[in-house]
Amino acid sequence: MKTVSGEQRYWNPYIGGVLLGILLFLSFFLVGHGLGASGGVHRVAVAIEDLVIPEHVDKTPYIAQMAGGDRDPLSHWLVWEVAGILLGGFVSGLLRGRVRLQTYHGPQITPRARWAYALVGGTLMGYGARLARGCTSGQALSGGAVMSVGSWAFMFAVFAGGYGLAWFVRRLWQEA
Amino acid sequence: MSREGRLQLAGAALLLLASVALALHGQPNPEQKWAYMAPQYRHLLDERLVYIDPAELLSLMNDDYIQLVVYDVRNERDWNLFHLVDSERMPLESLPGQRDRLLALPENAVVVLVSNDENLATQAWKHLMVIAKPNAYILEGGLNHWLDIYGVAPEDAGGQDQTATVLQDGTMRHPFAQALGDRHAAAQPDEHHFPARSYEKRVRLIKKIAKAGGCS
């Protein structure tokens, strides 16, 4: 039951959803909490920062709790989960011939422009994910599954932000 | 309808059925949850591993490092007659409301449950295990036993027979002419005035597994 998308065959979303749901459940069952991603990436960033300017890390409370003094920001489950995500994504792509150096972009903009927008979007995401104390994996999926009010509110806020701005930036993604 | 459509409908029906069945089955109430948990925790009660000697409770009360939480689960009348200094009156129905506080307790926190004898406190202990699994213990022999030891005025220690006739299990055996609450000397006895008791130390501090989930 694979649907065709351009030249790619991706899984039927309902199947993917069921599998993801089972994985999410197993995560709660085995280790007591849900999935996560943004925190892991952040910790890698903090680890690099700690190598370069450790005194500053020690003095800034928000990051000191992760990397201040002797603490190793990388010895945390999120970092391992992120490593796993990279590996899993890579293997999946490899098996289907989707590992290729290229840029996905809307037909109306150039790859370079796409890079700029990706950078800006990523920066907003980085800031927003820390502000919300989670991202779509941690907050929306995991928090949503255990019915946290904050997570559901977060989820709808993401939709509001995305759908709200979509029409105004349609040139980024739409056909002419 | 296409094969895919039929499968989707079947999936939707399955989800709906599973959710309605879940709503009807309900989540476990404390008694049921204890029944599920009992195999793991029964032995703590059977082998008396969580019952602590009054002298151990007294040492906890005097220990500055330990953050002690004493829940007195008796009724209001008994509470007014006598209760330990710094204990909190916590009837069984109020225990669920303590969940957030209990889950947030630090590593050096110890919870002790007291009642007149042991039955009510033991029941409360099971409730706590179901609610939050804190590092909790039960006062061995309850306040009746506590008062057997510390209820005697220091100058009279070692003399009189303080134990009254055995009454109904769960009631206060010691008579109090007035409701002294925690102002009675036995509410915070000076351990130096009483002969040292030997007992097996049961309280242990549990290393907390840092609970963290999601994207932090």
Next chain:
Amino acid sequence: MAPFDFAALFGETGGYLVYLVIGFCFGFILESSGFGDSRILAAQFYFRRLNVLKVMFTAIVVAMLLIFWSTALGLLDYNEIWVKQTYLWPGIAGGIIMGVGFILGGYCPGTSLVSAATLKIDGMFFLAGFIAGAIGFGETVAHIEAFWHSGYLGVFTLPEFLGVETGVVVVLVVCLALAMFAFFEWLRRTVYGAGR
């Protein structure tokens, strides 16, 4: 009763390996569902593709049913599960910012990892920006300290919020999801003809 402390059972590395495997499955599923492609992700916001919402809500509903059936049968201890604390205002504000970042950048953190893993340059730029944004937050959060802690409701769940039982909320969420899927199917057939 689950959950388990794997570090205690298998040592620290063993514990971490479990997370590696979980992450692997997560990344594999994401990539297989096409979420490493920013065009597919962005298309959600124009209703040209609907698979993100389908995957998300199916996953939430399936996980919810499995989790709460497990607690109902005494296989899983609900008190040991980590439920994120609700900080309402930073959560909503962060969510809106992320929504904007999503439509501009074309990814969310997890999917950008998958994209970068398959050598997509836009994914890599997104990650670079993400790191910058996260570091920027760490530097500036002290200035918005009050807001950062605002709207604190503790561990606040929908059943508590709506004043109904857990099981009832699960039924409501399932109905919401199914209604949404039915709407999508209708959209697919009437507006798009077949094939999305």
